[in-house]
Amino acid sequence: MNEQIAVKDLVLAQDKKDWFVADRFGMFIHWGLYALGARHEWLKNREEITTADYQKYFDNFDPDLYDPKEWARRAREAGMKYVVLTTKHHEGFCLWDSKVTDYKAPNTPYGKDLLKPFVDAFRAEGLKIGFYYSLIDWHHKDFGVDVHHPQRNADDAAAMNVGRNISNYASYMRDQVRELLTGYGKIDVIWFDFSYPNRTYRNLPGKGRQDWQSEELLAMVRQLQPDIIVNNRLDLIGQEGYLPDITTPEQYTPRAAPRINGQAVTWEACHTFSGSWGYYRDEETWKNPEQLIKLLVDTVSLGGNLLMNVGPTGRGTFDSRANDALAVYGEWMRLNSRSIYGAGPSTFQAPKDCRLTQKGNRLYLHIYSWPFRHIHIDGLGDKLKYAQFLHDASEVRWLTPEPTVDSNIGVAVPQGSITLELPVKQPNVTV
Numbered sequence: 530m531n532e533q534i535a536v537k538d539l540v541l542a543q544d545k546k547d548w549f550v551a552d553r554f555g556m557f558i559h560w561g562l563y564a565l566g567a568r569h570e571w572l573k574n575r576e577e578i579t580t581a582d583y584q585k586y587f588d589n590f591d592p593d594l595y596d597p598k599e600w601a602r603r604a605r606e607a608g609m610k611y612v613v614l615t616t617k618h619h620e621g622f623c624l625w626d627s628k629v630t631d632y633k634a635p636n637t638p639y640g641k642d643l644l645k646p647f648v649d650a651f652r653a654e655g656l657k658i659g660f661y662y663s664l665i666d667w668h669h670k671d672f673g674v675d676v677h678h679p680q681r682n683a684d685d686a687a688a689m690n691v692g693r694n695i696s697n698y699a700s701y702m703r704d705q706v707r708e709l710l711t712g713y714g715k716i717d718v719i720w721f722d723f724s725y726p727n728r729t730y731r732n733l734p735g736k737g738r739q740d741w742q743s744e745e746l747l748a749m750v751r752q753l754q755p756d757i758i759v760n761n762r763l764d765l766i767g768q769e770g771y772l773p774d775i776t777t778p779e780q781y782t783p784r785a786a787p788r789i790n791g792q793a794v795t796w797e798a799c800h801t802f803s804g805s806w807g808y809y810r811d812e813e814t815w816k817n818p819e820q821l822i823k824l825l826v827d828t829v830s831l832g833g834n835l836l837m838n839v840g841p842t843g844r845g846t847f848d849s850r851a852n853d854a855l856a857v858y859g860e861w862m863r864l865n866s867r868s869i870y871g872a873g874p875s876t877f878q879a880p881k882d883c884r885l886t887q888k889g890n891r892l893y894l895h896i897y898s899w900p901f902r903h904i905h906i907d908g909l910g911d912k913l914k915y916a917q918f919l920h921d922a923s924e925v926r927w928l929t930p931e932p933t934v935d936s937n938i939g940v941a942v943p944q945g946s947i948t949l950e951l952p953v954k955q956p957n958v959t960v
């Protein structure tokens with residue numbers, strides 16, 4: 530590895546991320562052989578499936594209903610502005626026609642590269658393109674460090690360690706990332722996944738950035754796609770002068786905007802509809818419409834982006850539950866997207882059970898539960914007294930349909946949140 534690479538020279542200028550901050554909402558897609566198993570993307574690990582037994586998914590991979598134009602249309606209609614697709618997940622299977630492996634879509638019964646039609650379809654719908662690439666690779670002979678595999682017990686791991694050459698694997702990764710960043714036009718995001726800085730699993734030392742040769746990989750990425758956004762999972766945090774382009778909390782909403790060494794950072798929360806990233810047919814913990822909308826509002830109110838995941842089926846479709854969830858976003862965004870795109874946190878204090886997003890001189894009040902009497906925002910006076918709140922069209926603009934006022938049952942609160950827009954004097958500044 531080239532030790533001369535100074536990571537501080539690999540930091541992306543803030544203005545290269547302006548589009549990302551403005552877009553606020555993207556689609557994550559986890560798709561691979563595991564979709565045929567329909568039981569989570571960690572299927573091979575969780576069920577301790579040997580590589581030989583896992584081969585049946587490769588031998589039967591033929592997504593006959595794959596239609597990336599349909600995927601892209603649904604993403605756009607949901608209000609999503611960028612997409613991140615797993616080009617290779619931990620199983621090591623590649624969706625594109627990589628020249629450095631046989632473990633790829635063109636060698637399955639499907640017989641073709643899946644990535645080119647995907648990129649074309651999402652670009653045609655106006656979405657920016659992101660590639661997820663797994664640092665972990667359960668299939669590659671030189672990636673012996675992964676001892677998540679219970680079947681790879683200590684002896685096996687030690688035996689596997691014989692002849693394992695993690696430097697060969699790091700070179701393989703650079704070759705593949707080079708293919709991805711030179712074969713499909715301008716790529717807007719590369720999303721590396723899963724580092725374990727300097728932890729030892731059983732008797733195999735996992736050395737994080739040294740294993741990945743992270744500085745060399747990142748320098749190559751910068752050279753190939755100078756404006757690309759790179760996430761924070763190359764185990765470089767803590768290196769002198771380095772700040773990741775984006776910080777990526779997953780499956781939770783932070784209580785406050787993440788900071789590194791006290792410094793505000795650009796960040797993106799990634800979430801699933803159901804808990805599983807890859808397709809999981811029998812999973813029941815699907816988020817309801819209210820949770821979906823509040824996840825988006827909460828994230829943007831803290832200054833973050835939301836990357837919401839879909840796990841397509843083994844035949845290449847979004848299942849009906851995913852399509853229903855995307856439709857919820859589409860309907861809410863049709864009315865409220867102006868409170869999300871280009872918006873961010875406000876310096877005003879959000880009232881109880883409310884969130885605030887702000888864009889310049891427009892403040893967006895997201896009301897999660899109907900006010901018992903009136904809503905008061907410090908510094909805004911009594912603009913929102915109950916009476917005005919319902920009827921004052923001059924100052925306050927309803928984004929969500931005005932709630933129906935029924936003398937018997939009071940006010941019906943639309944699902945998710947009621948959002949109003951009102952003018953304020955001081956503009957906000959989003960990170």
Ligand code: FHN
Nearest residue numbers: 559570571722723779799806
């Ligand atoms: O192990 C992966 C997981 O399958 C999924 O890809 C998520 C997405 O952020 N990343 C890892 C878990 O942190």
